Amino acid sequence: MSGLFGTLDMGNRALQAQMKGLEITGHNLANVNNPGYARQRLEVASVYQTNPTQPSQGSGIHITGINQIRDHLLDAQIYSEKSVTGFLQAKKEGLDYLEAGMGNLIDLIGEGSDAANGASGINKLLGELTQNLHEVANNPASRSARQAFVDSADALAKQLQGLDKQLNELESQLDAQTLTEAEEINNQLQQLAELNLSIQKVERGGSQRANDLRDQRVELLEKLSEKLSINVSTQEDGRLLLRHQATVLVSGEDLVNTIAFETNDNNEITLSWTNDANAFNPTEGRLGGLADLKSGVLSDTRFETNDLANGLMSILNEAHEAGFATDGSTGRALFTGEDAAGIEVNTAILNNPSLLQVASRPDEPVNNENISAMIQALNTPSAALGGRTFAEAQIDLTTQLGQSIRQTERALQDQQAVESLMIQQRESISGVSIDEEMTELVKYQRAFQASAKLIGIIDEMIGSVITLSR
Amino acid sequence: MRVSTKMYPQGLLSQLGKLTDRQQKLHQQVATGVRVQKASDDPAAARKMMGWQQDLSNIDQYRKNLASQQDLTKANHNLVGSLNTIMNRVNELAFKADGTESTETLAYYSEEINGLIERAADTVNTRFNGEYLLSGNAIDTPPFLFDRNEKGQIIGASFQGNQFVRETEITEGRSVSAQWVGANDGSGEQPGLMSDTELGIDFFRDLVTLRDQLAAGNSKAIREETLEKLEQLEDHLLFFTNANGAMQTRLDTSETLLNDQEEALSGMLSREGDADMAETIVRLNEIQYAYQAALQSGAKIMGSSLMNYLR
Numbered sequence: 001m002s003g004l005f006g007t008l009d010m011g012n013r014a015l016q017a018q019m020k021g022l023e024i025t026g027h028n029l030a031n032v033n034n035p036g037y038a039r040q041r042l043e044v045a046s047v048y049q050t051n052p053t054q055p056s057q058g059s060g061i062h063i064t065g066i067n068q069i070r071d072h073l074l075d076a077q078i079y080s081e082k083s084v085t086g087f088l089q090a091k092k093e094g095l096d097y098l099e100a101g102m103g104n105l106i107d108l109i110g111e112g113s114d115a116a117n118g119a120s121g122i123n124k125l126l127g128e129l130t131q132n133l134h135e136v137a138n139n140p141a142s143r144s145a146r147q148a149f150v151d152s153a154d155a156l157a158k159q160l161q162g163l164d165k166q167l168n169e170l171e172s173q174l175d176a177q178t179l180t181e182a183e184e185i186n187n188q189l190q191q192l193a194e195l196n197l198s199i200q201k202v203e204r205g206g207s208q209r210a211n212d213l214r215d216q217r218v219e220l221l222e223k224l225s226e227k228l229s230i231n232v233s234t235q236e237d238g239r240l241l242l243r244h245q246a247t248v249l250v251s252g253e254d255l256v257n258t259i260a261f262e263t264n265d266n267n268e269i270t271l272s273w274t275n276d277a278n279a280f281n282p283t284e285g286r287l288g289g290l291a292d293l294k295s296g297v298l299s300d301t302r303f304e305t306n307d308l309a310n311g312l313m314s315i316l317n318e319a320h321e322a323g324f325a326t327d328g329s330t331g332r333a334l335f336t337g338e339d340a341a342g343i344e345v346n347t348a349i350l351n352n353p354s355l356l357q358v359a360s361r362p363d364e365p366v367n368n369e370n371i372s373a374m375i376q377a378l379n380t381p382s383a384a385l386g387g388r389t390f391a392e393a394q395i396d397l398t399t400q401l402g403q404s405i406r407q408t409e410r411a412l413q414d415q416q417a418v419e420s421l422m423i424q425q426r427e428s429i430s431g432v433s434i435d436e437e438m439t440e441l442v443k444y445q446r447a448f449q450a451s452a453k454l455i456g457i458i459d460e461m462i463g464s465v466i467t468l469s470r
Numbered sequence: 471m472r473v474s475t476k477m478y479p480q481g482l483l484s485q486l487g488k489l490t491d492r493q494q495k496l497h498q499q500v501a502t503g504v505r506v507q508k509a510s511d512d513p514a515a516a517r518k519m520m521g522w523q524q525d526l527s528n529i530d531q532y533r534k535n536l537a538s539q540q541d542l543t544k545a546n547h548n549l550v551g552s553l554n555t556i557m558n559r560v561n562e563l564a565f566k567a568d569g570t571e572s573t574e575t576l577a578y579y580s581e582e583i584n585g586l587i588e589r590a591a592d593t594v595n596t597r598f599n600g601e602y603l604l605s606g607n608a609i610d611t612p613p614f615l616f617d618r619n620e621k622g623q624i625i626g627a628s629f630q631g632n633q634f635v636r637e638t639e640i641t642e643g644r645s646v647s648a649q650w651v652g653a654n655d656g657s658g659e660q661p662g663l664m665s666d667t668e669l670g671i672d673f674f675r676d677l678v679t680l681r682d683q684l685a686a687g688n689s690k691a692i693r694e695e696t697l698e699k700l701e702q703l704e705d706h707l708l709f710f711t712n713a714n715g716a717m718q719t720r721l722d723t724s725e726t727l728l729n730d731q732e733e734a735l736s737g738m739l740s741r742e743g744d745a746d747m748a749e750t751i752v753r754l755n756e757i758q759y760a761y762q763a764a765l766q767s768g769a770k771i772m773g774s775s776l777m778n779y780l781r
Contacts, residue, residue: 033476123520127523131527134534137535137638138534138535140636364634365607367607372645392521395520398509398516402509420484427480428471431474431476435475435775435776438777
């Protein structure tokens with residue numbers, strides 16, 4: 001039997017418990033819009049008095065702790081989904097930039113040959129080049145026809161050069177982004193180590209949980225997982241272990257590894273770990289997306305653009321060199337240079353179109369056979385372009401890029417749907433519902449009133465006892 | 471499933487985002503009339519469309535080439551027409567010299583034949599578009615140079631052009647030339663119009679012979695040898711006239727084919743790439759309704775909670 005004072009004490013404890021419950025409900029309500037917040041609940045247990053000579057009897061309530069409602073498995077799944085989303089997002093951004101640079105828009109509204117050639121880009125310039133070739137074939141003696149052809153060849157060469165510059169531009173952007181992301185990751189790892197230390201301090205002794213710090217930690221881990229794929233686990237002593245594949249990044253309050261980067265003479269960046277000999281080749285997260293873009297689509301496009309330029313040069317130069325210019329001279333190449341970065345029209349011919357080697361024999365002013373041979377060469381599948389004509393090769397380049405973009409877009413949409421589904425699930429488990437909290441408020445308020453009533457009654461009873469003996 | 475307070479706005483925002491995204495795409499289609507603007511909109515269709523666009527551009531060019539060849543056949547037609555007129559008169563006069571005419575009359579005929587020779591000499595050195603028609607590739611050189619005697623009469627013609635003709639492409643892989651060469655000494659592939667060693671034709675030689683025979687009053691030679699030669703000349707001109715006609719027909723047929731191809735390609739390009747206006751506008755309206763419905767229902771749901779009912 002606990003007696004009057006025992007029961008008073010029980011009432012007091014009950015009051016404190018209900019008050020605590022109200023506070024927690026208030027905390028939940030305040031954080032209803034906080035995206036990283038998991039709702040908290042008061043954990044209570046009833047108290048038993050054990051007296052060997054008496055039947056056991058309940059003695060009220062005591063607070064065992066404040067718990068977060070959170071599903072850790074779901075959190076881990078969300079980390080990995082965010083990595084995939086980050087990967088696809090970074091890749092898509094780079095690809096969109098590249099497509100804009102290619103400029104191959106399809107214009108169906110233009111009239112006549114404008115529409116036939118498309119609005120811009122290599123397709124259009126190739127069409128103009130071919131038309132001008134035909135004009136020279138029809139009027140070999142006309143200086144203006146030759147000038148027009150040489151100008152359109154120059155425009156095509158410049159477009160290829162421009163494309164090469166775009167690719168370089170994209171590559172340096174990717175590198176800059178990679179550096180920025182790596183720096184951010186390092187900062188976040190530092191923050192994580194500090195958070196872990198704070199959580200340890202608060203939870204030392206095992207009496208309470210640092211719920212809000214843990215919420216912050218989950219938010220931080222999510223931001224980190226967007227950039228890098230991570231593996232989170234708890235060690236035996238309760239400290240958090242953060243790994244990327246085999247490398248330990250953070251162990252409890254120790255920051256074990258950060259990302260180091262070095263730039264070599266060719267402006268190429270290599271990423272590595274400060275404290276681990278394993279190589280660092282990110283395949284997921286934003287870092288992974290940037291790396292994939294660089295070594296995948298960007299590199300392929302660069303190869304193909306160079307192939308296009310070199311193929312064009314070899315096809316036209318080969319046909320050109322067999323011909324004779326107006327003054328009977330021969331042996332000049334139509335294009336000089338190498339790869340898309342260097343392709344240009346021979347300066348001598350650019351300045352003097354009469355040096356264009358149109359004829360198949362010298363001293364025949366309207367001999368157009370060599371120009372006709374050049375037209376044929378452009379329309380013939382060439383080994384230099386993998387058995388395709390130049391037109392087919394450049395269409396391939398554009399549509400392959402378009403295909404990559406579409407695939408990435410689709411994958412990103414699907415991925416975003418999956419991620420938002422998971423986030424909804426988490427929200428369903430951990431999110432605050434105003435209606436629910438309102439109900440809890442009422443619950444605790446009434447319980448508080450009931451316990452207060454108990455105290456009042458016990459007080460009266462104590463008063464009665466005290467006035468028993470005068 | 472438990473529904474928290476944040477889920478409504480989050481869900482609503484994401485739905486609205488999707489709807490506005492689709493709305494924007496459809497709107498762009500309506501505004502440009504085009505379904506496929508970039509290769510990434512529909513790579514398979516884009517590939518086809520770019521190929522067709524190349525074909526259309528080529529057809530455009532082939533048509534231009536065809537037109538210039540057709541002009542050439544017209545010029546040829548005029549040329550051979552003049553020559554035919556000359557030959558008709560030559561034959562008339564040659565037949566008249568059948569031995570019944572006096573030497574005086576024959577002398578007059580000779581004068582006329584000389585005049586016809588001069589006309590022929592001018593005709594063969596005709597230009598078309600600033601280029602000599604019959605010189606082959608040596609367009610700046612007059613095709614025929616004439617030797618004259620002390621009286622100024624033409625006694626022979628030498629060909630200064632060459633045997634090469636200019637071909638242009640009228641369809642993929644096919645080049646034609648409607649050009650004629652003035653003379654073929656056996657080294658070229660084209661038959662020569664005015665003189666051809668293999669066929670034994672020599673226009674000016676025979677006409678000059680006729681003129682001299684008339685001047686000498688030699689009707690016998692005319693009847694026995696020259697008339698036959700003149701017949702050969704006529705046949706030769708007829709061959710060229712027919713060949714020109716055949717070339718014109720071939721060019722016309724090619725033009726019709728090109729037009730048909732162009733129509734077909736334009737149709738395919740349009741079907742693949744054009745936005746179906748009716749369908750697109752209907753879908754746009756659909757989405758706009760869905761958008762409004764989402765907004766209204768979202769507002770209603772978000773507005774109600776337990777707080778409204780607790781005192």
